[in-house]
Amino acid sequence: MLRSMSPLRYMYLDLNSFFASVEQQRAPSLRGCPVAVIPTETEATCAIAASYEAKAYGIKTGTMIYEARRLCPDLICVLGNHEHYRDYHDRIKDEIDRHIPIFRTESIDEFSCQLQGRECTDDGARDLAQRIKRGIANNPDLGEHIRCSIGFSTNRFLAKTATNLHKPDGLEILRHEELVARTRHWTLDKLTGIGRNMHRRLLRAGVGDIDTLYHLPPRRLRHIWGSVEGERFWHKLHGEELPSFETERRTVGHSHVLAPEFRPPDQAWLVAERLTLKAGTRLRRLGYLAGMMHLSIRLEHGPKLSADIKFSAVRDSLMLNRHLSTLWQRLMPRVTPDMRVKKISISLWHLTREDQVQMDMFDRSTAAPVARRREELSTAMDNLNRRFGRDTVVMGYLPSRSHQFSGTKIAFTRIPDKEEFYE
Ligand SMILES: [Mg+2]
Structure with missing residues (x-):
């Protein structure tokens, strides 16, 4: 059917309902059951992952637990354990690496690889995917309940798109020539990189489906996007892998080695808060x-303790601080008051550019105006601090010795941007 069978270049692997699958793999009693993973033991929280059995009831990441219980009275809620997820992430990485080198760890549950030789053919690609799937299922440290969707294409964008064609346990090859035919039933925002705002902008420009989008000339996309990103999107849609620019950031983070007086856990908390504020300011300035x-x-x-939390995309300091507090409370049971904290690192992952944001959670709720106000507040704080100097406006309590740990010059492992001296 295809005139030219372009060689495949990339594989993308997306774990299906990752957190929930890990729970089902670890506890046989959860297998086959509707499971929601929750960040805290309360009804006033939302699911951070849902098993496929739970998804069948319409429960997904972001569904409030009281709502989820209404949809499915038999729902089993499991308190998430991010150390387990991190362990499984590492084991999966090792398993993939037995079959093909990892090109990029895209997130905690997504990986991409570059193909070579026979892997670039349809048969070779399918063989590779089967080997990885079998490897995961037969690995005694993983298991058959850890499933993934694997996609192949000429670039990472389409390979990732291919993983969305079939879930769970998919294996799809998608070339750009077939994109329109195979995604005809999709709305535009199902494409990675088209968030709620961009979707609206496209609809306003009269672009309502993938067919129309695909056939527009690149300069028209540039015009709709209002930036060169639109043109880049055109190239991605048409199967080209673009060199990553510096602007495609993976993470924003700060770490700090604590001065002796800040090492008691209650003092260390203040440092963690300050680092989170800094990371938030940086995130907003970079537009993510x-x-x-x-x-x-x-x-x-002692040992290094760590924890992760996943949430729907945010950039305001109030929410970031709330997530920090959740992580802190998760680690503190392992820290006795006589222990001392030497170093704290905070990093933000799963970055999305603000013009491509998928604020799907806010679509159906009244949370949107509140979220916008929180963002406006954060941005206003940034502006004041830039104008009048660092720490002019902060959230909560800032210890008087703040200058000892929030200075840009101290203990950062990278070269700070100029603006950072005012953050
Ligand atoms: Mg996934």
Whole structure:
């Protein structure tokens, strides 16, 4: 059917309902059951993952638990354990690496690989995917309940799109020539990179489906996007892999080695808060939203503790601080008051550019105006701090010795941007 069978170049692997699958793999009693993974033991929280059995009831990431229980009275809620997910992530990475080198760890549950030789053919690609799937199922540290959708294409964007064609346990090859035919039933926002705002902008420009979008000339996309990103999107849609620019950031983070007086856990918390504020300011200045936070704490004479939390994309400091607090509370049971915190690192992951944000959670709720107000507040704080100097406006309590740990010059492992001296 295809005139030219262009060689495949990339594989993308997306784990299906990752957190929920890990729970089902670990506990046989959860297998075959509707499971929701929750961040805290309360009804006033939302699912951070749902098993396929739960998804069948319409429960997904972001569904409030009281709503989820209404949809499915038999729902089993499991308190998430991010250390387990991190372990499984590492084991999966090792398993994939037995079959093909990882090109990029795209997120906690997504990986991409570059193909070579026979892997670039349809048969070779399918063989490779089957080997990886079998490898995961037969690995005694993983297992058959860890499933993934694997996609192949000439670029990462289409390979990822291919993983969305079939879930769970998919294996799809998608070339750009087939994109329109195979995604005819999709709305535009199912494409990675088209968030709620961009979707609206496209609809306003009279672009309502993938067919129309695909056939527009690149300069028209540039016009709709209002930036060169539109033109880049055209190339992605047409199967080209673009060199990543510096602007395609993977993470924003800050870490700090604590001065002795800040090492008691209650003082260390203040440092963690300050680092989170800094990371939030940086995130906003770079024009990103984050969907995951990682906190790691190194104790003076002890191990390194770490925890992750995934959430719907945010960039306001109030929400980031709330997520930090969740992570902190998760780690603190393992820190006795006599222990001392030597180093704290905070990083934000799953970055999305603000013009491509998928604020799907806010679509059906009244949360949108509240979220916007929180963002406006954060941006206003940034502006004041830039104008009048760092720490002019902060959230909560800032210890008087703040200058000892929030200075840009201290203990950062990378070269700070100029603007950062005012953050
Ligand atoms: Mg996934």
